[in-house]
Amino acid sequence: MDTLSQKTTNVNRVTATKEWVVVDATDQVLGRLCTKVAKLLRGKYKPNFTPHVDCGDNVIIVNADKIVLTGNKMTDRTYLTYSGYPGGQKEHTPASIIAKKNGYEKLLRKVVKGMLPKNKLASQLLTNLYIYEGSEHKHEAQSPKTIDINNYK
Numbered sequence: 001m002d003t004l005s006q007k008t009t010n011v012n013r014v015t016a017t018k019e020w021v022v023v024d025a026t027d028q029v030l031g032r033l034c035t036k037v038a039k040l041l042r043g044k045y046k047p048n049f050t051p052h053v054d055c056g057d058n059v060i061i062v063n064a065d066k067i068v069l070t071g072n073k074m075t076d077r078t079y080l081t082y083s084g085y086p087g088g089q090k091e092h093t094p095a096s097i098i099a100k101k102n103g104y105e106k107l108l109r110k111v112v113k114g115m116l117p118k119n120k121l122a123s124q125l126l127t128n129l130y131i132y133e134g135s136e137h138k139h140e141a142q143s144p145k146t147i148d149i150n151n152y153k
Contacts (some may be wrong), residue, residue, distance in 0.1 A: 011048050016055040018128075020144035022137070023059060026066040028149065030094075030111060033067065036152045040114035041125045045152065054121065058128045060144055064104040065133040069094060079110065105131040 014091045021040065025033055043049050043056035069077075078091045108131050116122035130139065 001105050009048060011050040011053050011055045013053065015117045016043075016053060016084065017046075017048075018055070018138060020055055020142040022144045022146045022151050023061050024063055025061050025108075026063045028067055030067050030069050030073075030107075033061075033149060034108065034111040035115055035127070036149050038112050039152070041116065041128055052121065054124050054128070056125060056128065058130070058144075059140070060130045060137050060139055060145070062137055063133050064131050067104065067108070075145060087104055104131075104133050117153065124153070133151070 008126065013076070023033070023037060023040075037059055040059050041056045043054075046055060049055060069086060074095050075093055078093055079097070080089060080091060082089045094107055097103050109126065109129065112129060113122065113126055116125055130137065
């Protein structure tokens with residue numbers, strides 16, 4: 001066997017095969033759903049995954065208002081924000097985030113963002129995430145395929 005004949009292929013922005021997928025969040029646990037969505041956004045389920053390139057799929061999450069948090073996480077878990085000023089640190093619980101306008105979208109986006117790498121690529125990957133609280137979305141023109149997120153590890 002000739003070892004020089006095997007080549008590693010790197011994907012770039014032009015050769016990346018991006019797809020549109022729809023994920024139904026009905027009765028899904030928040031953290032487990034978001035880990036799989038973060039992997040879809042990065043492209044880790046694809047055989048030609050390249051860490052420094054946006055080669056993941058465009059993900060549409062529908063029925064975001066039907067997610068589940070197990071145990072007492074709705075009131076006990078806290079997310080911290082800091083404004084940069086003295087005394088500017090604030091605590092938010094998932095219940096307080098959901099109570100605001102577009103709360104489920106903000107909560108899901110915050111959790112997925114925490115599971116992406118902390119660099120410029122993460123903000124670019126987050127633009128490929130679309131979250132809707134109802135079952136309707138406005139991306140029918142892209143002809144997205146519906147996937148069962150439970151089939152992914």
